[in-house]
Amino acid sequence: MKLKILSTRWKNIIAIxxxxxHDDVGIEKVLRLFLAASHFLFPGVYFKQLYALKGDRNLEIFTDTFVVFKLLLPAFVLYNGWHSYDWVVLLVIWLMIETLLYVPTLIxxxxxxxxxxxxxxxxLLLLINYFEIVLDFAVIYACCxxxxxxxxxxFDSIYFSFSTSASLGLGDYxxxxxxxxxxxxxQSVTFFIYVVLFINIFTNKVEHKGYFSK
Known part of the structure; x- marks a missing residue:
């Protein structure tokens, strides 16, 4: 069987x-190489490889499941008070970094x-990623x-994380x-870039049909 996902990621690095x-040099090339290579540092690409061998539909189902899992994990950690365990917090941070790097890699x-x-x-997945990162930061705040x-x-750390991501600055914390x-x-800078740059780019790619069609 062909290693479809992993081989594509490796060929992408070689192409860059x-x-x-693209005829890029200097800091642009370094950034692009870093983003392309970063996938190999996280579990998502390896899980996708396993499910890609079973067909594109299974890969999409796994991707949806993995995204939802990463959303629920920090909430589950906070609810059960597991943020006091260093390895749990490190796991949450590791998965958060994967999410933070994935979208700029696509761009x-x-x-x-x-x-x-x-x-x-x-x-839709990008919106779920947004809430995931909010909850990930909440775990970090609860830990510190x-x-x-x-x-x-x-829920206090989640409340503070949402307030920070929305730049509300209510002042109670x-x-x-x-x-x-x-x-x-x-977090404030991250969400500013996330909303202004990434969501704007993906929104412009959506073809409006039905209710929003001209």
């Missing part, structure tokens, strides 16, 4: 390295990737819990240490 589709370093069957489906007063309920301030700042 040899400028087969900047997908020379040999096939377009999706449906951009509407991609938009370095704010003006501690979180007393498992605010970070105390330099590290927590950095994490909050990083």
């Amino acid at each position: 390295l040899q400028n087969e589709h 900047f370093a997908s020379d040999l990737f096939n377009p999706p069957r449906s951009y509407r489906r991609s938009m 819990n370095d704010f003006n007063h501690p979180f007393t309920h498992w 605010y970070p105390n240490s330099t590290l927590s301030k950095f994490v909050v700042s990083f």
